[in-house]
Amino acid sequence: MSPRAAWRLETLGFSNVYDYVDGKNDWMAAGLPTEGTNNLEPRAADLARKDVPTCGLTEKVGDVKARATAAGWDAAVVINDERVVFGLLRSKELNSSPEELIEKVMRPAPSTFRPFVSAHEMLHFMADHKVENAPITTSDGRLFGLLLQKDVIAAMEKKS
Amino acid sequence: MSQSTAAKEKCKGCDREIDVCEFCEQPGCPVAICYSCVNRELKQTLPQPHAHGG
Numbered sequence: 001m002s003p004r005a006a007w008r009l010e011t012l013g014f015s016n017v018y019d020y021v022d023g024k025n026d027w028m029a030a031g032l033p034t035e036g037t038n039n040l041e042p043r044a045a046d047l048a049r050k051d052v053p054t055c056g057l058t059e060k061v062g063d064v065k066a067r068a069t070a071a072g073w074d075a076a077v078v079i080n081d082e083r084v085v086f087g088l089l090r091s092k093e094l095n096s097s098p099e100e101l102i103e104k105v106m107r108p109a110p111s112t113f114r115p116f117v118s119a120h121e122m123l124h125f126m127a128d129h130k131v132e133n134a135p136i137t138t139s140d141g142r143l144f145g146l147l148l149q150k151d152v153i154a155a156m157e158k159k160s
Numbered sequence: 161m162s163q164s165t166a167a168k169e170k171c172k173g174c175d176r177e178i179d180v181c182e183f184c185e186q187p188g189c190p191v192a193i194c195y196s197c198v199n200r201e202l203k204q205t206l207p208q209p210h211a212h213g214g
Contacts, residue, residue: 025205111182117202125202128191129184 022139028116029139042155044122045115048136048145054079055102057086062098064089075133077143078106084141085112090133112137115144123152173197 006019020027028034031045053068053076068076074094078087087106096105112135113122126134126149136144168177169187171194181189182198199205 107185111185111198113202114204117204121202125183125198129181129186129189131184 025114025116026139029114031115031138031144034116042119042159043115044113044117044119044134044136044147045144047119047151047155048115048147049151050145052077052143052146054083054143055089056080057101057103057106059102060098061089061094061096061100061102061105064102065094065098068094075146077135077146078102079143083143085110085135085137085143088135110135112141113147114139119147119152119155122147123149123156126152171197173201 003019006017009017051071053064053071053073055064055067055076055078057078057080064076068074068089074091076089076094077085078089079085087102087108088110089102089106093105093107115136115138117136122134126132126147132149134147136147138144168179169181169189169192170176171178172191173193174197176194178192178194180187181192182195183189183193193201
């Protein structure tokens with residue numbers, strides 16, 4: 001909130017007041033809870049799969065593909081130790097030469113989206129652009145999960 | 161001096177020339193969109209509510 005509002009609340013007797021310097025957008029981008037009428041619509045955070053396989057830059061494609069396939073996935077996200085997203089592997093990349101290093105075949109610096117984005121709007125974009133999945137990250141680039149188009153469609157069908 | 165030979169695309173939102181669609185990153189995307197427009201359309205940026213510093 002505004003620092004002035006925080007100070008004013010303290011003069012009104014509130015003692016547990018914080019000034020969230022990074023703002024509301026950053027709060028929502030971390031997937032933290034919100035209130036209000038907009039909260040009724042499903043967001044990317046509600047549907048993104050947090051169990052998406054991950055891997056590092058120096059792993060081999062064959063190893064990552066085996067791990068992803070065993071878990072029922074045809075995608076994986078390339079991250080570092082801080083879970084910051086470096087790349088994305090969709091089926092095309094996972095079907096590269098098994099001996100190739102991930103950093104050589106990954107889609108580098110993929111477009112990422114924030115957890116608070118409306119699932120309905122993401123579906124609209126994903127369908128228009130024929131994208132099966134999209135990485136969801138916090139505003140500092142850390143992996144939140146992978147949003148699958150089929151999950152959004154299922155959620156919309158369930159709702160209607 | 162080298163010159164880029166990449167075909168430019170136009171953002172469907174603002175008509176600005178872009179290298180590649182910001183949403184799908186696919187060359188030749190028929191509904192290519194720039195970084196600013198995709199962020200605005202997905203409401204990933206909020207309009208600044210105050211002219212002052214808060």
